[in-house]
Each structure stands twice: as C-alpha cells, then as structure tokens.
Amino acid sequence: MCMAIPGKVLSVSKGKAIVDFLGQNKEADCSLMPCKPREYVVVNAGFVVEKVPEQEALASIEMLKNGKC
Amino acid sequence: MESAELVFLKYSFPCAQVLLDKGQISKEEYEKLKSAAISGSGVERETLERVFTAAIRRLKKVFGKNYWTPESVREYFISHHNHFIDEGEGEYAKAPEYFKRMCKVHKAKVISRQGNAITVEFDGQTKAVVGLLLKDAKPGDTITMHLGFAIEKI
Numbered sequence: 001m002c003m004a005i006p007g008k009v010l011s012v013s014k015g016k017a018i019v020d021f022l023g024q025n026k027e028a029d030c031s032l033m034p035c036k037p038r039e040y041v042v043v044n045a046g047f048v049v050e051k052v053p054e055q056e057a058l059a060s061i062e063m064l065k066n067g068k069c
Numbered sequence: 070m071e072s073a074e075l076v077f078l079k080y081s082f083p084c085a086q087v088l089l090d091k092g093q094i095s096k097e098e099y100e101k102l103k104s105a106a107i108s109g110s111g112v113e114r115e116t117l118e119r120v121f122t123a124a125i126r127r128l129k130k131v132f133g134k135n136y137w138t139p140e141s142v143r144e145y146f147i148s149h150h151n152h153f154i155d156e157g158e159g160e161y162a163k164a165p166e167y168f169k170r171m172c173k174v175h176k177a178k179v180i181s182r183q184g185n186a187i188t189v190e191f192d193g194q195t196k197a198v199v200g201l202l203l204k205d206a207k208p209g210d211t212i213t214m215h216l217g218f219a220i221e222k223i
Contacts, residue, residue, distance in 0.1 A: 004087050004168050004216075032186045032197035032217075042171065042217075044086045045103065047185075047199050049217025052167045060165050 004050075005064065006040040006057035019043060022064065075111040076139045076221075079202050080146040080174070081121045082106040083216035094120055107201050123160065127153050146174050147213060147223070171216050176223065179210045187212070187219045 007019035007026070015031040019041060028041070030048040035041050040057030042050040052060075082102055089099045098120070105112045114137065118125050124145075125136075131149050132141045151173045154161050161169060177189035177196070187200040189212065203219040206212055213220040 004171060005090050006167075029185075032199065042167075044083055044217050045199065045201070047217065049199065050167065050171050056165050056167045060168075 004042045004044075006042055006052040006060055008057075009035050009037050009039050009041055011037055017041070017048060019048075022061070071139055072111060073137050073139045073142050074114050074117060075109065076142045077117050077121075077124075078102065078106050078111055079220050080142070080213075080215055081117070081124050082202065083218040083220075084121065084124070084172075086216075088120065124150075127158065146215070146220075147176075150174050174213055174215045174220070176211055177214055179206045179208050179212055181208055182206055189214065189219070 005021055007021040009030075010018045010020050010025065012030060012035060015029060017028050017030040017035055018025055019028050026043065028043040028048050029046055030041075033041070033048045033051065035048055035051060040052040040054055041048045042052060085094065085099050085102050088094045089096065102112065102120070127149070128136045128142065128145045131145055135141060136145075153159075154169050154172055161172075164172075175191060177191040177198075180188045180190055180195060182188070182200060185200050186197045187203065187206050188195055188197050191214070198214050199218045200206065201218070203212060203221060206219060206222060210222050212222050
C-alpha cells in the first residue's frame with residue numbers, strides 16, 4: 001500500500017522543516033501548515049500538507065516496515 | 070474550454086507524489102507531470118491512463134465509454150471519487166483513516182492568497198492549501214481541493 005508515507009518532523013527553522021521518512025531526511029516547506037518537532041506529517045510536492053495523529057502514523061510506518069504494503 | 074487531459078491532470082497530479090513514493094513512477098516522470106500541471110500545458114491521455122490506473126478504472130466504472138470528456142472527468146472527481154473512498158474500493162480497503170481523509174476532493178471558499186498559499190474556509194475552519202495549480206483564485210471564489218492542493222475554481 002505505502003500510501004502517502006508519514007514522516008517525523010526533526011526540526012523547524014524559518015518555514016522549513018527537516019522530516020525523517022523511514023530514516024531518510026528531507027526538507028519540506030511548512031509555511032502552509034506550521035508544524036513542530038516530533039509531529040508526523042505528510043509532504044506533497046515539497047510542502048507539508050497534512051498532520052497525521054501519532055498512532056495512525058506509527059501504524060502506517062509499522063505496516064511499511066513489515067512489507068504489508 | 071479545458072481539455073479532459075488537463076482537467077484530469079489537475080485533479081490527479083496531487084496523487085503523483087504517492088505513486089512516486091511507492092516507486093510506481095520515476096522521479097523524471099513525476100517532474101514531467103508536475104511541470105505540465107503547473108504550466109497548464111497538460112500531458113497526453115496515454116500517459117495519464119498508464120500512470121493513474123485506479124482513477125481511470127473508477128472513471129470508466131461511472132461513465133462507461135463516455136468517460137473521457139472534461140465534464141465526465143470533473144464530475145467524477147467532484148461527485149463520485151469520495152464515494153469510492155468511503156466504500157473502500159481497491160487500495161482504499163486497506164488505507165489508513167488519515168489517508169482516506171486526505172484523498173477526498175472537497176469544496177472550499179477562498180479567504181486570501183499569499184504567494185504559493187491559498188487560505189480557504191473548509192468545514193468551519195481555515196486551512197492553507199498549495200496554490201501552484203490555481204493561480205487566479207480570489208477571495209470569495211469557491212474552489213476544489215485534493216491532497217493539500219487547490220485544484221480549480223468551480
């Protein structure tokens with residue numbers, strides 16, 4: 001399945017967030033949807049577009065790691 | 070009038086990120102779709118049918134052989150797409166709740182625009198969406214949105 005993988009925000013500075021996607025860090029523009037470190041977010045075309053509740057995010061990441069999607 | 074190709078691309082482009090993350094399309098193909106969606110130049114129907122197979126399948130289910138007109142494509146995304154998600158059709162059967170929420174097409178009212186961000190009122194709350202695909206939205210316009218992107222004025 002692997003749909004819209006949620007990433008964990010590591011740091012935020014000047015409207016840019018560093019987000020950890022399964023161990024890979026990517027920069028995303030969070031000016032549209034301000035986010036804080038430790039929150040889980042979905043990034044689309046370089047923009048943070050959605051926040052994901054931690055439990056749902058962890059369940060999705062777990063499914064991914066187990067190859068169930 | 071916009072072509073069926075362009076209407077389809079605008080509504081489906083926000084899903085291309087998911088296809089890229091799943092490894093179903095290459096970075097190169099993703100960038101091509103992105104620039105075609107942003108510039109409004111569109112891409113060939115063959116490409117869209119190959120890349121967005123699930124949306125094409127559902128579009129055909131609703132409209133049969135008349136599926137490829139701008140009106141059918143628009144009506145699919147505005148009036149039918151969310152029902153497929155609610156019914157758990159195809160991959161949506163296994164999709165987490167947050168993803169199903171994001172994947173729905175919603176209507177919203179524009180409050181303001183700043184650079185790439187369009188602030189809209191949706192469900193009694195304000196929310197900012199990506200305005201790359203919709204450059205001429207003005208306060209008061211009703212627009213559609215999909216996966217965090219403003220799609221078009223309606």
